[in-house]
Amino acid sequence: MSSFGRTAEIRIIFHPASGRGRGMRLAQQLAHALGKLGLEHGLVDTSRTSVELVGDQLRASRAIVIIGGDGLIHHCIQHVAGTSIPIGVIPAGSGNDFWRMTGDANAEESLAKVIAFCKQPGATMPIDVLELRFDQAGRTPRYALGAVSWGFEATVNAKANALPRQLGALRYIAGLILCLPQLRGCPSGVRADGLRFSGSVLAASVANIKSLGGIKLFPHADFTDGTAELAIVRGPNILRVLPYLARILTGAPHPWKVSANLTRARIETSRDSYADGECMGAGSFELAVIPAGIQLIS
Numbered sequence: 001m002s003s004f005g006r007t008a009e010i011r012i013i014f015h016p017a018s019g020r021g022r023g024m025r026l027a028q029q030l031a032h033a034l035g036k037l038g039l040e041h042g043l044v045d046t047s048r049t050s051v052e053l054v055g056d057q058l059r060a061s062r063a064i065v066i067i068g069g070d071g072l073i074h075h076c077i078q079h080v081a082g083t084s085i086p087i088g089v090i091p092a093g094s095g096n097d098f099w100r101m102t103g104d105a106n107a108e109e110s111l112a113k114v115i116a117f118c119k120q121p122g123a124t125m126p127i128d129v130l131e132l133r134f135d136q137a138g139r140t141p142r143y144a145l146g147a148v149s150w151g152f153e154a155t156v157n158a159k160a161n162a163l164p165r166q167l168g169a170l171r172y173i174a175g176l177i178l179c180l181p182q183l184r185g186c187p188s189g190v191r192a193d194g195l196r197f198s199g200s201v202l203a204a205s206v207a208n209i210k211s212l213g214g215i216k217l218f219p220h221a222d223f224t225d226g227t228a229e230l231a232i233v234r235g236p237n238i239l240r241v242l243p244y245l246a247r248i249l250t251g252a253p254h255p256w257k258v259s260a261n262l263t264r265a266r267i268e269t270s271r272d273s274y275a276d277g278e279c280m281g282a283g284s285f286e287l288a289v290i291p292a293g294i295q296l297i298s
Helices: 018-036 050-060 070-080 107-120 150-163 168-183 238-248
Strands: 011-014 041-045 061-069 086-091 127-134 143-146 147-151 186-194 194-205 227-233 259-264 264-268 270-277 278-282 283-297
Touching: 011 018, 011 070, 018 041, 018 061, 018 107, 041 050, 041 168, 050 070, 050 107, 061 070, 061 107, 070 086, 070 143, 070 194, 070 278, 070 283, 086 107, 127 270, 127 278, 143 278, 147 186, 186 227, 194 264, 238 278
Parallel strands: 011 041, 011 061, 061 086, 086 283
Antiparallel strands: 127 143, 127 283, 147 194, 147 270, 186 194, 186 264, 194 227, 227 259, 264 283, 270 278
16 A cells, blocks of 8 residues: 655656657646645656756655656656655657556556546555666666667667657667668676576567567566566577567567576676666676566556
């Protein structure tokens, strides 16, 4: 059961341009509904104020409602992971991979759930968080909710981020097509829960969610089971792997796949790593699954 005191505001975090203005419209709808209920609330427009500047306010909130995509959620959880603050998510981003895991049909359904919870607080869903500690960053913890990727998938993520946001979820598919000619294996190592892997990888991820850029690469991932899904495509070049591309893009078994469920891992790489559409860090890192790292309004 969620603790929901009456002494602090409900924070609504949004960007007015997200979803071609959908973020602004949903934020205004929610603020209006909370006002009618007589509930104290505050709007945080991230086009004017960065999430980093309001971290203390987030940690002092009665509840946080994030209206946006995976990137905005990512920035918010850096400040509230490990707390009991209820967090609502209403989709208004380009990919919305984390939100897809909630099972809601659309943004209006998510909005209705948040309003109902604020009116009469009930149980929240405990969601696992991925904690990363990069060697080059002095092992300062950073947090992710989705899939942590290095190698080719990180390259695709960077390319997708550079494409026009108007493409929506198609940005990842377009990025994938544009990056295929650059696909080369890179050396990587993973030590985790009895698994020892060392070799050339074409793509590698540790996932807490089923999809990346709307593509269901990790069919067995579950953000409530205390584990994350490791998915590696090994090999030196794309030519041998290309015949299995359809199986790779659906998370199906194939001869070049290395997979496992894990709770912690040591990742050896020289590449950048991305998660939730954001660059997390460079080089090798430690990863741990933090059970019940956030409390999701559901």
